[in-house]
Amino acid sequence: MQSNAALEYDYSLAKKFTFLTILFGILGMLVGTLIAAQMAFPELNYLLGEYGTFSRLRPIHTNTVIFGFTVSGIFATWFYLGQRVLKVSIAESKFLMVIGNIQFWLYFVGALAATISLLFGVSSSKEYAQYEWPFDIVVVIVWVLWGVGMMGLIGIRREKALYISVWYYLACFLGIAMLYLFNNMAIPTYFATEGLGSILNSVSMYSGTNDALVQWWYGHNAVAFGFTVPIVGMIYYFLPKESGQAIYSYKLSLLSFWGLMFVYLWAGSHHLLWSTVPDWMQTMGSAFSIVLILPSWGSAINMLLTMKGEWNQLTDNPLIKFMVLASTFYMLSTIEGPIQAIRSVNAIAHFTDWIPGHVHDGTLGWVTFMIMAAIFHMAPRMFKREIYSRKLMEAQFWLQTTAVVLYFTSMWIAGITQGMMWRAVDEYGNLMYSFIDTVTVLHPYYAIRALSGVMYFIGFLMFAWNIYKTMTAGKELTQEPQFRTPMA
Amino acid sequence: MFFHWLEKNPFFFAAAISIVISFAGLIEIVPNFAKAGKPLVDLKPRTVLELAGKHVYMKDNCQSCHSQMIRPFKSETDRYGDYSLSGEYAYDRPFLWGSKRTGPDLHRVGNYRTTDWHENHMMDPPAIVPGSIMPAYKHQFTNIADIETAYAEAVTVKNAFHTPYGPEFQRTRAAWDAHRPKVLADAKLIADDMRNKDVKEAVANGEVPEIVALIAYMNSLK
Numbered sequence: 288m289q290s291n292a293a294l295e296y297d298y299s300l301a302k303k304f305t306f307l308t309i310l311f312g313i314l315g316m317l318v319g320t321l322i323a324a325q326m327a328f329p330e331l332n333y334l335l336g337e338y339g340t341f342s343r344l345r346p347i348h349t350n351t352v353i354f355g356f357t358v359s360g361i362f363a364t365w366f367y368l369g370q371r372v373l374k375v376s377i378a379e380s381k382f383l384m385v386i387g388n389i390q391f392w393l394y395f396v397g398a399l400a401a402t403i404s405l406l407f408g409v410s411s412s413k414e415y416a417q418y419e420w421p422f423d424i425v426v427v428i429v430w431v432l433w434g435v436g437m438m439g440l441i442g443i444r445r446e447k448a449l450y451i452s453v454w455y456y457l458a459c460f461l462g463i464a465m466l467y468l469f470n471n472m473a474i475p476t477y478f479a480t481e482g483l484g485s486i487l488n489s490v491s492m493y494s495g496t497n498d499a500l501v502q503w504w505y506g507h508n509a510v511a512f513g514f515t516v517p518i519v520g521m522i523y524y525f526l527p528k529e530s531g532q533a534i535y536s537y538k539l540s541l542l543s544f545w546g547l548m549f550v551y552l553w554a555g556s557h558h559l560l561w562s563t564v565p566d567w568m569q570t571m572g573s574a575f576s577i578v579l580i581l582p583s584w585g586s587a588i589n590m591l592l593t594m595k596g597e598w599n600q601l602t603d604n605p606l607i608k609f610m611v612l613a614s615t616f617y618m619l620s621t622i623e624g625p626i627q628a629i630r631s632v633n634a635i636a637h638f639t640d641w642i643p644g645h646v647h648d649g650t651l652g653w654v655t656f657m658i659m660a661a662i663f664h665m666a667p668r669m670f671k672r673e674i675y676s677r678k679l680m681e682a683q684f685w686l687q688t689t690a691v692v693l694y695f696t697s698m699w700i701a702g703i704t705q706g707m708m709w710r711a712v713d714e715y716g717n718l719m720y721s722f723i724d725t726v727t728v729l730h731p732y733y734a735i736r737a738l739s740g741v742m743y744f745i746g747f748l749m750f751a752w753n754i755y756k757t758m759t760a761g762k763e764l765t766q767e768p769q770f771r772t773p774m775a
Numbered sequence: 776m777f778f779h780w781l782e783k784n785p786f787f788f789a790a791a792i793s794i795v796i797s798f799a800g801l802i803e804i805v806p807n808f809a810k811a812g813k814p815l816v817d818l819k820p821r822t823v824l825e826l827a828g829k830h831v832y833m834k835d836n837c838q839s840c841h842s843q844m845i846r847p848f849k850s851e852t853d854r855y856g857d858y859s860l861s862g863e864y865a866y867d868r869p870f871l872w873g874s875k876r877t878g879p880d881l882h883r884v885g886n887y888r889t890t891d892w893h894e895n896h897m898m899d900p901p902a903i904v905p906g907s908i909m910p911a912y913k914h915q916f917t918n919i920a921d922i923e924t925a926y927a928e929a930v931t932v933k934n935a936f937h938t939p940y941g942p943e944f945q946r947t948r949a950a951w952d953a954h955r956p957k958v959l960a961d962a963k964l965i966a967d968d969m970r971n972k973d974v975k976e977a978v979a980n981g982e983v984p985e986i987v988a989l990i991a992y993m994n995s996l997k
Binding site for chain 1: 844853918
């Protein structure tokens with residue numbers, strides 16, 4: 288990778304989306320911590336009257352961390368690294384700048400409005416697709432604007448070959464577009480009648496078992512194309528850039544990319560094992576989930592091997608630590624998922640806390656760690672200042688790592704305990720426990736999980752503070768650092 | 776090499792991704808679509824009051840903690856009743872299977888819980904089930920359910936998907952005005968089994984509190 292000092296890149300959009308990443312991160316994680324605490328201490332449900340119950344707040348947590356925090360992070364890193372790997376400044380095209388700014392404002396206002404709508408219970412109720420139809424339309428427009436901007440930048444590029452990261456961002460755009468459109472197909476009832484009832488209500492185009500299939504084809508792959516694909520795209524850029532090492536293997540990148548593209552979407556039906564979905568679909572979901580280990584571990588191993596012979600950087604540079612840990616959690620998460628997709632395991636794991644446990648070792652350990660690492664890498668280059676405090680970064684790393692470990696271990700125990708208790712029978716074959724027994728037994732694990740949430744949230748505030756101080760009080764840099772990010 | 780060529784041609788690259796990612800949906804979802812949408816022979820669509828209750832269920836997002844999917848295991852059929860069948864969900868738009876059981880499954884809750892049980896439970900869950908971590912939903916006793924929207928939804932699914940609602944379900948406001956007393960009569964049947972004075976009074980005045988619609992929906996889950 289050669290540096291290209293001759294070209295001045297325009298980071299105004301990357302900066303704006305970085306602010307949103309931090310803002311939505313704080314909001315989404317705050318709500319997440321609150322609802323985790325509610326499960327241990329139910330009195331916390333009554334802080335905001337009707338609007339403060341676990342059930343009302345849970346979609347706000349999920350949607351804000353997905354469509355607020357993660358998507359902002361994807362946009363921020365795209366507007367940073369897109370220019371650099373394509374060797375073109377976005378400011379070279381007025382059109383692309385205008386499109387990018389419209390995308391930003393529409394996204395910001397739309398995301399806030401959609402969050403408020405969920406607070407009022409306006410929800411189409413499909414998981415991670417709760418926004419009602421007017422907000423869906425805003426999401427689609429924002430997404431198309433991003434796509435136009437991306438294609439435009441690719442159109443005026445100087446570097447002819449698309450770098451690996453661009454493959455992943457392109458796939459993220461195409462995948463989410465397809466999934467989101469099909470899953471949210473609905474008819475607004477107000478317009479299908481003579482203006483009867485609420486203008487916001489709509490009814491799904493699919494019913495029952497079909498609706499479930501479409502939903503989990505979406506739900507699973509929103510994870511694929513939102514939480515995996517673009518994050519892999521990030522690490523393919525930021526790890527080599529930060530460490531000064533070339534990617535270990537091009538062939539492995541190729542195999543992992545096309546493997547991931549083909550295999551991931553089949554696995555959606557593993558969310559519906561033992562349901563009324565036909566057996567052969569369930570089996571396909573299970574089988575492809577196991578196959579999915581290959582491309583997932585392919586990327587992760589490619590990243591770890593990139594550090595070959597350079598492991599001393601792990602002790603010198605906390606940023607490398609963030610990224611290596613992210614890869615490691617990615618490996619943990621992508622072996623855990625396939626295990627849960629095995630029918631007999633799923634019979635115990637499904638509907639229990641093991642599932643949120645699995646989700647969070649991926650999202651907290653992999654997605655959020657990688658996005659924070661990316662912002663730590665970008666900040667000195669965007670603001671032309673050193674990272675404010677290395678010590679704070681180290682402290683944050685250990686606090687959050689401990690938090691993730693507490694989170695998933697407590698949820699493993701909680702999930703397996705509950706799954707086993709639901710099915711336990713006495714010597715005469717009668718159920719041993721009433722349902723409430725399986726709830727009260729979980730209290731200590733819920734309390735540990737709430738504690739881990741508080742720790743992770745404090746870590747995120749430390750991150751936000753560090754970035755804020757970097758912007759305002761970091762030592763100014765005269766020259767852009769080539770590899771290792773400078774920090775005080 | 777093919778991939779090197781592809782990496783220099785973004786259009787074909789994007790086309791290749793699109794083709795590779797669409798296989799799964801086409802093969803897993805499309806062929807079975809008509810069959811999976813079939814209702815049980817005697818399945819009846821929900822009444823307008825029950826639909827309004829389903830909207831309350833979705834508004835307060837009950838499915839974040841309760842499933843409606845009884846899996847074919849003895850431990851589940853012992854606890855909740857017969858395992859669920861695909862045809863039972865044929866009129867459910869959206870499906871509400873849920874993905875987490877913080878509380879018990881509700882697919883057949885109408886078989887073993889009654890109106891007064893729900894009334895007391897929604898007011899103060901731990902008083903009915905000691906140790907419960909479910910919050911109270913007192914606001915459902917004062918908030919008014921949107922039965923007009925429920926009617927609009929019934930008409931929409933009748934016209935768009937041939938859900939078997941009767942000939943009186945029409946797109947017009949006049950048809951809704953004619954149907955409204957039927958909904959209120961259904962609501963009165965529920966309110967008669969309740970103790971709460973304010974709820975009874977509201978129903979007598981032609982309004983349906985959310986709790987009444989929700990209980991009608993819960994009782995229909997069998």
